Amino acid sequence: MASLLPSTGRGENIAGKLLLLIVALLMCIGVVVVYSSGAGWAEQKFSDPQYFLWRQLTFAIAGMAVIFVVGAIDYHIFRKISKLFLFVSIGLLAILLLLKLAHVIHGAARWLGFGPLKFQASDLAKYAIIFHFSRLLSEKRAYIKDLHDGYYPMLVLLMIVVALVALEPNFSTASIIAIIGFTLMFIGGIRIKYLLATASLLIPIAAVFAIAAPYRVARLVSFGGGEKELSYQVRQALLGLGNGGLFGLGLGASKQRELYLPLSYNDFVFVIIGEEYGFIGALVILLLFSGLFACGIIIAKHAPDLFGRYVAIGVTFAIVFFAFINIAVACHLMPTTGVALPFISYGGTALLFNSLGIGLLVSISRYRKKVETIERAQALLESKGGSL
């Protein structure tokens, strides 16, 4: 029993607290940076420079509340509802697509809900996949290496979700969900040769799909091409980062945010961080996410059960992977995709979903403690009984 539990058990205690600290820090940074970069846009669009500030603050507080609430409840509840959760997600994605086919929705069918409570159906699906895969992987532990019983069911589910998201169309999110799913399966013990075989089949399909839409081709060309072919956004993003230099221009001094960089409070918020706080600031953000990753992994390693372990890994990976991809796009390491920076980018519901994930990690780390306490009490009881 001690194999996965460190003898002291202090590591994951610290991990849980550190995790909360990191997330709180990220949210604070988010509030400040979104205010700084979005004030001008807000002034223009809503005649209120503080528009983004209040909303982001509200969601940050709500996010903390979600973390504490979810952190307090037993995460196994998500195991029980995971199947329902997944089917509801798939259903919603399908409905969105149908509405799009019926020309009720024009353009990309990505959003659900009304007013401030709009959220991306893919966010829901992402968590549904994490939960259900964690459940399946833990349940199929015994025959996980089996192709038909272990791999295929999961692959089919994943492909359904990915295909639906891709058809929205939201190719980048679909790819990321696919990567999360495969990562979970990889961690869960699926045979690597199956995964590789699938990848060798899927990558050409994805490539064909990628070049099916002109805007995606344009993005790829602008990524692959020389400096002259850079898209406007990327060029401006690089200018912003470069202008920040090592130490940055200082709080609120970004010049890129309003005039040159569209969505500076959202997808390209990292550029504003790099511009105002420089390389040091950017490094701090990267370190915070790396810390978050480390905490998540520690929590996963010390999770009381396989479900918790997989959920912890899935959630951690999803959040940090999103963050890295966002940053990679901002500094032109990857082609442009519309991926937000978790906890920092403006956007309420995405923040709430991420808070849910953090809440789960907290819950898992706490549950482990609970189990430990019970075990210790039991051991004490046994020893007493033995002595008696």
Next chain:
Amino acid sequence: MNQARTTPENHRGTSDHEFSLRLGIMVALMLLFCLAIVSKLLGIQVFDVKKYRAKASRQYETIVTEKARRGRILDRYGRPLAESVESISFYADPEQVNDAGATAKLFANTFGKSRDYYLDLLRKNKRFVWLERNVPVSQAAKLMSLKIKGVGFRREQHRYYLNVAAQLIGLTDRDNKGISGLEKSFESQLSGRDGVRIFQRSATGERYPAPDADQVQPLAGNDVTLTIDADVQGILEEEIAQAVKEFKASGAMGIIMDVRTGEIIAMANYPTFDLNRRSGLTADQMRNRAVTDMFEPGSTFKIVMASAATEALGWRAETPVDGHGGSITIYGKQVRDHEPFGAMNFQKAITESSNVVAASTAMRVGATTFYRYAHALGFGQKTGVGLIGESGGFLKPVSRWGKMTLPWMGYGYQVMATPLQVLQAYATLANDGVRMRPFIIKRVSGPDGKTIEETRPLKVVQALKPETAHYMAREYFRAVVEKGTGMSAKIEGIPVAGKTGTAQKLHNGSYQGWRYYVASFVGFFPYDNPQYAAIIVVDEPQTAYYASAVAAPVFSRVCGRAVACSLEMQKRLSMKSPEKELLDRVSTVVVPELKGLRESEAAKLLEWNGLKLEPSGSSGGSVTSQSIAPGTKVQKETTVRVRLAKRVQNK
């Protein structure tokens, strides 16, 4: 241990090991990803930072060149012939305009267009719209000071012309750069230096001057003052245009010059063009023919022959010459006169413009001497007036003369000259034989009015002895106008001297079967103390061709009107000339009503009016009738005769 729980503890050995391994692989990959990002950021933000900073500053800075105001071209009295008027153009960035309604209203109130017109513009989904273009500064001043958000303005310049001396002044192109005439040759003086202002953009899009950048203030161009008198120029242009119309000519030119200094008072060409409306311009209209086009001058060139005869041969007005009955054959070629002159004196040969005498006299003078005088009077060389495209005419060196060159040249063929050169020759004669360099730029002065350069009259050469010049002016060229071919060039009250010229135009190397002429009159006044010289050249007149009928009357009208409207000319003529009284006499008075007045009263009234009384009938009576009707305009000093009668008291 509770075995119901699916804890990892249940699966030991390889599976746990495998999990750790796979987790390790994932962590490693993520670490790699992270490192890739860090190295990329390091590249952008630390190593390449200079490159990106430079790019960024280029993006944040806007360089605005402020066009310097182009200098003016002024006439001799400082009246602008060409000036740059600043106008304002308003533009807007509809995205930045907060209150489109109020802005539109403001513009509507200022410029009189409807509010909706501006609203439509302000609602366009563009980042740049012109709201109003080229409005006068006075109209725009209020809006310029308001600083409306999202609305900016640009200063633009437009060249406006008084619209005289079009070819002389020339044109500017779209960028306000001179492309012809003085606008081109004085480009460097007129253009000034554009200002450069570097603005930085703040995060909200407002512009402010960059604190550490060099701001270069625009420096207005220099003003160029010409010797041209706009009024006289206008008169000259009007008259030559009239002449072209009257005689169905293909073109005409005229120049008026101050003989004492060489200043050009007016220089006009026809066809001409509208400086302010420049569409459909042809090169024909833009040519400053008065200095670019050369002709065989014809009889006006006889000044060379006459000068040489007077100085080299010692001929006088009464020297007898032979007209050979109107025709003479030289080396098998016939030289004809328009009338069959017989024996006469040299004066008559000139006043009647005898080609026969001119040819034979030229031969008497000899080629070398003839050439010397032609050259001294300025033929065959540029005058140095400093205008673009000036032609130096064409005077062959003696070594290349044929047998007929000299006799033909005697009466103005086999030589080419521009109207300005011909005028210059007569101005030289008028100026006591001193050839002055003609000039048109009086002064260049800075925007502050300080003189930078001033043209001083330049004596080129003493071409003739002063006595010769005076003698010729009096005996020959005054006589031409008094009793010869130039009689229609007379100006009331001003004694004019001059010469007509009717030259047949060479066509395909032949004068035969070709009836195109150049009619010209060149003269100066007053003959005994000359101040001004003028030339009128009418090219290819159709309805008449003799210079006496075509060019001389134009000369008279132009100079008469010029003197009448130019105070300076009047002053020069009256101050320096004994003809002042003559001029005064020109002024007329109105004869008053004298009827019923007593003799003494009538005499006093007339005296006030500058008239004289000559009474008749019973002295001491009242006026019953007057010789000139009341209201009649008469010259001063006219005598009015009146009849007086004693009144019958008891009635």
